[in-house]
Amino acid sequence: MPALHLSRFSSLRAFGHRDFVHVWSGALVSNVGTWMETLALGVFVTTVTGRAEATGGIAALTYLPAVVLSPVGGALADRFDRRTYVAVGTLVHALLAGILTVLAFTGRLTVPAVAIISFFNGCTSTLTNPAFSALISEIVPSKDLHSAVSLNSAQFNLGRIIGPALAAGVLATHGIAWALLINTLSFLAVLVALSRVRSSGRASALSRERLWPGIVRGARVAREDAGLFLVMMGTLAVSALVAPFIGLVPVFAIRVFHQGAAATSLLVAAQGVGAVLAAVMLGPLVAWFGRQRLLEACLLLIGPMAALYWMAPTLHLAALAIVGLGSLYMATLTGLNTSCQLRVPRELQARIHSLYSMMLGVGYAVGVWLQGALADRVGVRFVTTSAAVLLLALVLSLRLLRPRAFDATEAPSALVPASSRSPSVHLEGSGDL
Template sequence: MRTLRLPRLSSLRAFDHPGYFAVWVGALVSTIGTWMETVAMGVYVTEATGRAEWTGGIVALTFLPAVVLSPVGGALADRFDRRTYVALGTLVQLVLAAVLTLLAFTNRLSVPVVGVISFFHGCASTLINPAFAAMLAELVPPRDLHSAMSLNSAQFNLGRIIGPALAALVLSMGGTSWALLVNTLSFVAVLVALAQVKALARRTAEARQGLWKQIAHGFSVARGDPEISLMLWGTFLVAGLVAPFIGLVPVFAIRVFGQGAAATSLLVTCQGAGAVTAALLVGTLVDRWGQRRLLGIVATSIGVVSTLYWLSPTLQMAAVVIFVLGANYMMLMSGMHAYCQSRVPRELQARMSSLYSMVLGGAYAAGVWGLGALADRLGIRFVTVSASVLFIALVLTLRLLRPRRFDTAEA
């Protein structure tokens, strides 16, 4: 018996499944805490060092482990009960957050320490993210997969709305340490939600295959499917040239507009609001235009919107444009992720998600650090606008060379 009755927007169909809804709520609470920590640490590092290179470098350390560990995480997720696997990873994240909080309360926090803990947190996240994505796919039927992926992105971005707003309040009232404490406690919500989900089937046949053979098989499947390869290349370009706008928000707010935590929170919140709005509409847009055509439209427009964001003359205009940018980014990235998973059987979905995470994390880490380092030398606007224009040129070139790849070949 279905206990949830929500408006029949196709984008919300995944909420019809109670297990998915419970995990979604728990993840939202944790994401709110994570964004509180992200804003607090971004402001702390930017103000402590005064260099975009350091701000981008700390963000990069969180995503860098994805380059090596994502395939391992995907293979492990296809060997064990995914619910238990995610719960253990969440406990590790809780411990790391608690260490960071303790250091802040005892006045022992420093930029190098933040970097080390960010790296280990990135390792933990990288190992459990494929299992989490594949677990969500198992909690809904195949027809609701795109809804599940879009709503998962929506909760991440809803946390991006609430978290920065709470961070600005907590930072003004209690300081960095209290924002970190809230993040530590937020991981408990994930554990409570996982306790309400039934254990998922273990893949004993896959486990007998061997870990490295599983990893190699995942790479082989992705390489042999031109549609998956296209999505992974698209992810690489977006993550390296456009996505750094996320990690460089504190630099933009402080260096260009001369403001701190309040402006950072405003921009991050507006991006999240745009993403949540897009999540509510993307199902209807997919039903109308088709998944591949929608991805082609958004891939073409996101570079233009990114350019307009970096050229914004005022904070108010930047807030408006980043709302649109957040919507574009959410539709593009969640769509490519869902498309990759939809082309493989369930026993391969965690490994396919891990390849997506590997490309996203590696390209984003390189992009946010590289653009940050160049921004210190050439200026934040010049570097980021140049990256956005390069992305536009690459997409237009691909559209001219292979126009049918953008509008056909639906899964």
């Protein structure tokens, strides 16, 4: 789409950049396959074990490596060509998906095997995601970064809509092995897309720091900068208290509503619809309210919306509620992630994103396992609703005790010299992102 037409739709401006369109399209195809695998394995584990703790535990294993490997992934991504780095990670993902496929076709797929592959998938994602995020920052100018982050979340959630719907059909007609095979083949789309991305020409700007000093520098900036520290803590709280709704969807559909893959697919797809709607609306909303005020509003609203979802009396009302929850979740994480990326120079973006990913992974891994384990003992609705209310209490406490705390996410970082920031970054809250 020509940039002239896109200028009227601030949420879509990143589509005016050729390389971003290639990466976005390839990632969409891959994420359709990934969500097919996610739903198929979630239904498989829940059906075989009948325990929410097992389903939550498998989901946690995917994010557990972030506890240790996220800073390493960020430092490595700042040292190597990001396009090549992402391609290697994609090949490893394809290999792991292929192992699951072979196990399923030969009748040897087991819950322990799913757990092991999920853990290694988590390791690969943790090491690769910072490079992918930094690659997006390279191929899109800073003024269009919020659009790129939103659209990247949109494609992930389009995959969430299309993938589960396809998975439900494939599971009903051909079985789990074919759903896993489609995911394995989907990684080819990412490799083709990366081959069409032009070199960013920034190889000379990559970090030449040794690995450990590079990790320490990124951690120091994140700890000492008030805005980044607040973003990291907000990400940790949201991922631990609200994000487990993603991994516990099969439990909610099967244990609470006594339905199977079709109901799971409906809820997962409904969340994706909400996230895509949010991606389309984020540009105008940022222009109207400003990034900081919109982020604050999302953090205040996401807890109550999660509680409404978990307390829904019927499947169809739950599907309606998760549309709203998906919208708020996507908008919240986009705001937090964009704040991270805009506050630091390009040479630190992958490292700061890796720390953001670590907070997201640690919170989600602990939250989804703990909520699943407690749900087996005191009930799904009670545990998850209590967690949502706790998040609201934390945000309200921060808002009342430190009313200007969120202002720190908007002002330029005092720890990064002005000369090293991206010149086109706009941080004044006018919404021209």
